[in-house]
Amino acid sequence: MPTPNLQSPISNLPLFRLAWRRLRRRPLQYILLIVGVAIGVAMMVSIDLANGSAQRAFQLSTDAIAGKTTHRIVGGPTGFDEEIYRRLETGDWRLDQSPVSSLQSPLAAPIVEDYLTVPELNERVMRLVGIDPFAEPPFRDYFAAQNSGEGNGIEGLVAFLTVPNSVILAQDVADEAGLALGDTITLNHSGQRTPAQIVGLLQPTDDVSRRALSGIVFTDIASAQEILGMTGKLSRIDLIVNDEATLAALTAVLPPGLRLETAAARSNAIRQMTAAFELNLSALSLLALVVGMFLIYNTVTFSVVQRRPLFGILRCLGVTSGQLFALILAETAVLGLVGSVLGLGLGILLGRGIVGLITQTINDFYFVVNVRGVDVPPFTLVKGLLVGLAAALFAALLPAWEAMRTAPNASLKRSNLESRTRQLLPWLALAWAVLTAVGVFLLWVRGNLIITFGGLFAVLIGAALLTPPLTVLLVRAVTPITQALLGVLGRMAPRDIVRSLSRTSVAVAALMTAVSVVVGVSIMIGSFRTTVVQWLNQTLQADVYVSTPTLTANRTFGTLPPEVIAEFRAWPGVDRVVTARHVQVDAPDLGRPVEIIAVDGDVSNGNRPYAWVNGDQATLWPRLLAGEGVIISEALVLKENLPTPPPDVVLQTAVGPRALPVLAVFYDYASDQGTIMIGQDLYRELWQDQAIESMGIFLQPGAEVDQVVREMTAAVNGRQDVLIQSNQALRAGSLEIFDRTFAITAALRLLAIVVAFIGVLSALMSLQLERARELGVLRATGMTVRQLWGLTFLETGLMGGIAGLLAVPVGYVLAWILIYVINVRSFGWTLQMQLEPAYFLQGVIVAIIAALLAAIYPSLRLGGMVVATAVREE
Amino acid sequence: MSMVRIEQLSKYFSEGSQQRQVLDAVNACVDEGEFVALLGRSGSGKSTLLNLISGIEKPDSGDVTIHDVTITRLRERERTLFRRDNIGFVFQFFNLIPTLTVLENVTLPQELAGKKATAVSPHALHLLDQVGLADRRDTFPDKLSGGEQQRVAIARALAHNPLLVLADEPTGNLDEETGQRVLQLLIDLTRGAGKTLLMATHSPEIVPFADRVIEVHNGRLEEKELDGLFAG
Incomplete structure (x- = not known):
């Protein structure tokens, strides 16, 4: 007696075998999906790695200097009297207390430090740190036996203390420059060159210390005071204090101008400086992933539509709708995983390439940091993997849902899907209105920068959702023109776009999104540059500028x-x-x-x-x-x-x-x-x-x-x-820095275009495969290969043109948001928006060219089509 | 004992703003081991009736009971699993999976139910032998003729030992001679295995093979006398 058994075993294995065979038959389609995910993930990971490496390098050097320091006494820009340290060391500071306390003096180490360049180390910016070797042991262990290298025995210590201007640096740094113990290096501070002898080479046992020390030159405190022009002064006093009473007592007796702060306070404050800069880069890198999601959606939808008859049969044979849903998601997960893994590799390579650019900008605008290689923290890799996977699965949800709804009798034809897509158009317009309203609200709320970027993305995705309805309207508007100009081909191409709207509109939306970002970012950068040029013209009025040599592009250290x-x-x-x-x-x-x-x-x-x-x-x-x-x-x-x-x-x-x-x-x-x-x-x-x-x-x-x-x-x-420059040279130098700062932005927007290009290519490939029979019939009824090419190029040209046209207003809106909201909130700069027709024209041309380029391969394949086979194909 | 019981079954389709009634409160019974031909013109509702019997579609009213299981009252998932385990399908367009070999196509329903390919292959091979295609077991469907594909489809429909075989215009896409041979094979195999067979067709040539003939006409089912049909 048969009964429906809910516990009846279900196996997905045959479905996965089907999926695997399809993958082997149609690899290109899936390769495009993998590439889309890979580029998106690579961009995100590379920015993450480069940002993280710069941060970590800064943290390492800060930690290296801080050691076990808990607190610091800091003063003004020129340091403070070293007498303070003497009073701390002798306990005299307690005399300033009323009543005089019996508190013990905390462990203290005096530090004199500043940045300088060393010609022998390729003009690298190094941090000269003057220390008192006797006060050091509780704070830093670089001079401890296990880290000591050549010359750091008693002999080295004696030299360090007795030979004026003797320095100790890391063995790696010396090796790199071909320097050895006893060699002389030049310390260039404020344009004053001081020769210094290497009396010790540190050989840290672990990699972290090695990298931390790569930007530091140690000298004794007296030499540092002399070299840095701080005779009788200290930059700060490091302390190890663990009881509140001592802290309170110390704070109470500090002279005006001096402060007691925690060791982490300053480095945190400095690190916060780059937060907005890094977030901006991360947001831009996420964009490629968003464009990549269109691509994934397109590819997966196509694979579902194409397999709809197969799914229909499978449903008849007893495959549940849940199994089909799982199949699509599993397929996407596997491909997304492959794409993400490739993206991680690519991201590491890219990260190595761009870390220099990011570090340069941080040095130019924020603080000195020496990055010696790219860190690859597992967290970034896991994050990249998960985000890539999540993006792929999210993009595949809708097509998977479509697959799930496949009727078992396979009667749902493509035309049904298209008519459903057309029914969706009013809803898409509504979704645009809602998302735009949400975006405007998020932009209006003055708060976290992440919320602001959320607003930007909502507006952008809203615009992408409006693309299908607008595509239909534009195609209808353009049809009489193309028909009049190109006859039957001009009639067919626009109709094909509308007929396959579920596919074409996604490709147009992806391209529109990428191009609008190009337009928006171009307007922003152009406006920024114009504003800066104007500002330089107004602000720099002197004829000649004299300063100490700059250590980094636009910062001077030292005095004239x-x-x-x-x-x-x-x-x-x-x-x-x-x-x-x-x-x-x-x-x-x-x-x-x-x-x-x-x-x-x-x-x-x-x-x-x-x-x-x-x-x-x-x-x-x-x-x-x-x-x-x-x-x-x-x-x-x-x-x-x-x-x-x-x-x-x-x-x-x-x-x-x-x-x-x-x-x-x-x-x-x-x-x-x-x-x-x-x-x-x-x-x-x-x-x-x-x-x-x-x-x-x-x-x-x-x-x-x-x-x-x-x-x-x-x-x-x-x-x-001394750096002596004419007004003109100074302006040119400033603009050079400007252009360098935005080099990475330009690179990122180009990558977004590449992903969009792949999206269009993928859509065209899909359509071509799907319409093989129809195109075969056209060829059989007398359409020449040239006409077929014409049809394909006209179709893609129209798609590119529509994407470009829609990218104009969307690009303008993005530029407005970038200039008046994001820039103002991230950096506090008000820019004058400069609208040049070239930005828009460039966008439209980029869109059309990308679309036409994407048509080449499908056209070539169509040209080689065997008409008889195509006509026979079901 | 009746294998299929149809009670007050109705089905409408929406066509724009209008509703078209395909089946209007129809009743029928099919006994175990019986071969019933559903006769009717294109669009008369034969395929819809098969879809309702197999649980592919849901009726607007009425019930279908197969061997005491009222499948119209089951949830979608339950209907799917019931279909997988108890119904064999033969379609007009063969509907073989192009990426699976002949043997894999036949074993597919059982593999979907979690059975190992190695365990079900002997039976599938036996069926392929019966349809004369054992030597083509590793061939992909696109290398087979229409008649051969339909023979594989018959083997697939019987592979999991279903209670009921539903065939929707199984010869509709074949030339007359091939169609006759395929039809004979389908009937022989189902009868040989004692299976119940419901076949939708618009060609009266099938009538002599059937135990009973039900005509689908204007949303109604009408039992036809075989003698009368022959006379007509």
Whole structure:
């Protein structure tokens, strides 16, 4: 007696065998899916790896310096008196307490440090760290026996302590440069070159320490003070303190201008700087995955539609709908996994390629970091794998659902699917409206940058959903024209697009998405560049700029010697000189350091643009130079969400925290962390720092700028390394940095196009396979190969044209969001949108060319079609 | 004992805003081991009736009971599993799986039920031998003629020892001579195995082979006298 048995065994094995055979018969289709996933995953992983490597390199060097330090005493930009350390060491600090406590002095180690370059190490930027070897052991173990290499015995230690300007560096670093114990290297700080002898080579036992030490040169504290021009001063004092009482007592007795902070505080603050930059790159890298998902959707849908009769038979034979759903998802999972694994490999290679670009930008804009190789943390790989897999499965959900709904009698023909797709069109329009509304809301909410990017993606995906209805409308509009121009082919091609809408519209949407990103990002970069050029023109008004040699592209370290400043002030033909000092100081209210520029005049000669001015702009600079307040950059206002007018800015000065009124907000594109300009007299009073770092020299009318630059360079040659540039050279250098910064963005948007191209190719291949019989009939009834080519190219040209056309408004919207929302919130820069027809035209052309290129291979295959076979095929 | 019992079975199809009644509260019984021919013109509802009997489609009202199991009251999944285990199908267009060999096509229903290919192959080979295609066991369907493909389909329909074999225009896509041979084979094998066979066809040539003939006409089932048919 038969009864339906719910526990009846079910085997999916025969289904997987079917899937495997199909894969072997139609590999290209699946290869395209794998490539789509691989490129998407590769982009994400490469950005992740490059970002992570830069972060890790920074963390390693920070940890290397920090060792077991728990807290630090830090001061202003020029350091603080070493007497503080003496009082700590002797316990005298307790005398400042009332009543005098019996607390023990904490373990303390003095540090003097700064960045400099070493010509013998290929001009690498190294961190010179001056230490007291006797205070070191509790803090850092690099000098412990197990890490000691050549020369680090007692003999080496004696040399380190007694020979002036003796240094210790990592064995790897020395080997790389062909240096040995006893060799002399040159330490170039602020253009002053100091020879130093290598008296020790460290051989860290583990890789982490080796890499951490790769950017560090150790010297004794006295030598460091001399080399860095900090005689009698310390950069900081490292402490190991574990009890709150000592911390409180120490905090209470610290002189004004000094602070006690945790060891992690500063490195965290510095690392936070790059968060927005890295998130922007990650978001861009995710884009390729989104475009890749269209491709996956397309390929999987095609494989379902094509197998619909097969599924119908299988359903008749007793395969459940759940089994078909599982089959499609399992197939996609396997292919997605293969694609993801390939993507991981590709991502590691790409990551190695782009880590240099990312590190360069971090060095240019944020902090000095030496990246010696790309880390491949398992977490990134697992994440890449899972995201790739999830994206593939998500994209396959709808087609899998379609497969599940296959009726057992196989009566559902393709035409049914297409008519269902057409029924979906109003719903797609509604989905667009809903997603756009959600996107606008997310963009409107001022909060987490991730939410903002969520808004951007919602708008973009919404636009992709609107593509099918718009494609139908556009095709209908264009049909009379193509028909009039090309006759029957012009009639057939548009109809084919609408007839196969479930496929063609997805390809158009994928291409539209990628091209709109190209348009949007191009407008953003173009607008940014134009804004920066304008800003440079307005801000850089001096004829000649003098600074200490730059360690990285746009940052100077060290100070100009007073005699050079005096010499140039008195130079023949010089009208007037504006000097500046750039330092990082702590802003306690903001919880992070900010850059301040102490100036004695306006290098823009009154041309600097302002977002807001308190009072009369004509008197702004006299008020600033008189010390009535400071002017702050727009980036600081936006980054810190300050109101207008902004409140007083509190800065940690050498005489304690000071609140300074804000006189104006100026536009500035040099830093996304925010900059504060302060009058030189007030700066000197508050920080007791007389140093000058750069000069802007205005020449008298008629003076030959290039000649002055040449003569000045010749005058200091051999005495002092000084960077002397004409106004023009400085601007060109700034734009070079700009272009370098966006090189990676350009590369990423190109990759998105590649994925979209594969999407169109995949769609065309699918359609061609599907229509083999129909095209065979056309050939049999007299269509020439040339006409068949014409039909295919017309169809794809139309698809590309529609994608390009739709990408114009979507690209504009993306550009608007990037410029007015993302950029402002990420970096605090307001850009002037520059709309050039070239950006849009370029988008449309890219779309059409990508589509036409994708048509070549399918056309070639069609040309070689055996008509008799095609006609026989069911 | 009746193998198939059809009670008050109705089925409508929507055509735009209109509804077309294909079956209108029909009743019928098919006994175990019987061969019943469903006769009718194209579009008369023969295939729909087979689909309702096999549980492929759901009726708008009425019941189909197969061997005491009212399949119209089962859930979709249960109907699918019942079909897999108890019904053999022979289609007009053969519907073999192009990526499976002849033998694999025959063993497919049992493999789907979790049986090992090695375990079910001997029986499948025996059936292939009976349909005269044992030597083509490793051939793919696209290398077979229409008649050969339909013979494989018959072997597949019988491979899992079903209670009921449903054949929908099994000779509709074959020339007359081949059709006759295939038909004879189908009848011989089902009768030989004691199976119940329901065959939808529009060709009266099949009538002499059937035990009973039911005509599907204007949504109704009408039992035809075999003698009368021959006379007609």
